[in-house]
Amino acid sequence: MRGIVFFTDSQSTRKVTVFDTTLRDGEQTPGISFKFEQKLEIARQLSSIGVHAIEAGFPASSQGERETVRAIVDLGLDSVVCGLARSRKEDVDTCLDCGVDMVHVFIPTSEVQRVHTIRKSPEEVLDITREIVAYVREHCDQCMFSAMDATRTEPEYLISVFRAAAESGATIINVPDTVGVYAPSAMRALVSRIVADVDCPVDVHCHNDFGLAVANTITAVEAGASQMQVTVNGLGERAGNADLAQSVMILETIFGIRTGIDLPRLVETSRLISRYSGIGIPPIQPIVGDNAFSHESGIHSHGVIACAATFEPGIMTPEMVGHRRKLTLGKHVGRHAVRQMLQEVHMNPSDEQLDAIVEKVKFISVKGKRVTDADLYEIAESVMGLETGKKVIQLEDIAIMTGNHVIPTASVKALVNGKEHVFSSTGNGPVDAALKAILGILPARIQLKEFNIEAISGGSDAIGHVTIAVEDEHGHVFDASASGDDIVLSSAEAMINAINLLQRVKGPL
Template identity: 45%
Template sequence: MDELGVDVIEAGSAITSDGERESIRAIASAGLNAEICSFARAHRKDIDAALDCDVDSLHLVVPVSDLHIERKLRSDRESVLRKAVEATEYAKAHGLIVELSGEDASRADLDYLESIYRATIEAGADRLCFCDTVGVLLPERTAEIFQRLRSLGKPVSIHCHDDFGMATANTVAALRNGAMQAHVTINGLGERAGNTSLEEVVMCLENLYGIRTGIKCNLLYQISRVVSKKTGIPVAPNKAIVGENAFTHEAGIHVHGLIADTSTYEPMRPEQVGRKRRIVLGKMSGRAAVELALREFGITVNEEQLNEIVSRVKELGDKGKRVSDADLQSIADTVLSRELKPRVLLEELTVVSGNRVTPTASVKLILDGRETLEAGAGVGPVDAAVNAVRRAISGVTDIRLEEYHVDAITGGTNALVEVWVTMAIGDRSITARGAGADIIMASVEAVLEGINRLMLLEDR
């Protein structure tokens, strides 16, 4: 995130646990350019915990709606205002930058909210924050509120949730009407429907409003992938900017337009956010898409052969199947009466996995006619099996696994699964798939299909 160019990193809530404090201390001592912040309630113990982590600033949050004050805190407006002032004074006296945040501000009385803001400014608050805690703001209402709040004389932030899918719109409306900072998260992670998505706000400002944000946009996809992997929370395929389908095209009319001019069906260049354009094949694909894909694999066909390949691609699509690169090559080989002679064949696979046992796998491959034995370990049985295969071919070619995805085709513990992989060598990549009730075998099948197809491309 620091390399990306964000200004403030809220590293956690120091009062949460020993592990959280250890993490915040590590981030605070990492020598980053960004200001490092801790979330805190208006309690001295929260502030002391943040001080113990050596952070630069405090995101000091106080409930400001009557609903939160009366139902959650069982308190009153005067008490909340007093605690907000006392907490601000205490944090400032200990050298912290303070951003005073009004929780549930979008359902609060604005006059009362403004009185808290003004009182904490007098107490030393450096910044203020307006929180749309349950995502009920509308862009036009957001604009009105921030036109009023910008008269306070201190920077005001916007913090939105996406319960109604309005987080990005409300955040941009706030920034266009006086907000100086936006609270955002990678991939829109957050409570319930999530918080405002960093990548959506950045690209909206950069591309639609021509506002330079200082963010290195070409790193957006990379950091999205890292966060998804570390959190174990997948990104929806149709997620704006970073979803796998954001720059993927299938429909024939779209691909035809892209060939003429990419701006016909792309509002931004994929390279701008660290992406690549993908043409996928299915029942919506036309001749132009299929011919373009074949050309990328160095396959030349005549009109009659192209028509036959397109027909078979659509036939697969009509069965509800996505057509992988390996599928297309296989179809082309059949139509052209070419027989693929795989350079790598699986003879045996043994996997050991269990409680308190590091998953390991051993494989016997026939590689260019020679028998090869290799073993590998991994975080799980699939990882171990794939690592064993990669080790077995490492002396011949340097092929890497870039993406791995599993879909359950049927239900139950004996579900039929479909495994999709993207394999790459140098700057060339290929998608392949395997299917079966055994996820390990399906994974190895997909990986070997990808390896053989890439090696075939190398030989051409």
């Protein structure tokens, strides 16, 4: 069932290209600095999912940036590789020396920017625009021109600047909402006018200061923009930029506008950037967040079990973006969800037993404790009088070495499928080292998805409650917990519990 479809026939045949600036504007997020190899891997990933153009960086800013941009060019990607330059010939030359396919030049056009950042008159900005765009086109086939702070620029003057750029050879003009102050209605009017009055393809770059980056981007495309600038996970200056996954999926599903992006790899790409940037994906993040296709409420769970489109968009499924639907446990959980979760592990309680299991789950949730998948199965085993499932891994011993001048190291001895294994690993701390050592023992590819800890008593000997989620190579996620006054041991036990749960549900590792 597709559900309600909003796009028209004319829109359904339209295409819009994606210009990704994660490596440039995204890296300007405070606290983010991608490593050299990470930047190359990000560029490969963006190209492989179908991004039309990648802004690889700002070569004139540093030697390291120049080396990175050259290396990305040398990858021979399918995407257009773009370098950013101020409206200075030396900046353009630096981009050209890196071998980029496109040079992106910009100059401030709003009064506040002209007066306080570049100290140029309106006429001088027009002259510089003509000169720099012409210079780029003498040496490069593709030139993007941006009027920085376009949305705070007097419209008549903005049109004159864009016309000067187009007449001088710009292959695409960019409309930046540099400080994120535009509303969609204003963006529609502005872009419509630019499209009508300037003979050049239009691109849009929106910031998220008021949470309107995606809305403004979509509105600009509706108004005639043929390219949109985005970043993975909405990274960028201050509150960030328009998010790639959200912008792409809105165009693809609601408007029927094609972007050329490999949709089932959106979640994969989001997680890659999250890992490299160190900025987690909020659970409620649209499209890629853990809760995007999760359901706790009994009414919602019952609905999606019968027909997913009841409480999901219908025109977008979890499989479309590389996600998976999940029924979660909490005080709102219903009988249908619990029954299905138990049936997935071949547990079939009677109606009376099911009522007792649901009651216990809700009782625990009301106390403020998160109910994990492992908790559910333990509750069901207790209520149904079943034997505890066989454990694939049993922890025998764990030793930790740490100190002010020692790299935290953990050695783990465990039985895996009845055979003794020993593995050691270093980490950022004793807990990280211990968890990596446990994962190193396993024959299957399993990764830590989530780690949470909370104190459940006071004092220096407080009891800590650790919840861990692990993910297998197929994207299946299972969570479990453990408690104790030794945080390293509790973390290890929670990890072991989660792995055993995964094995129980999915089969031998």
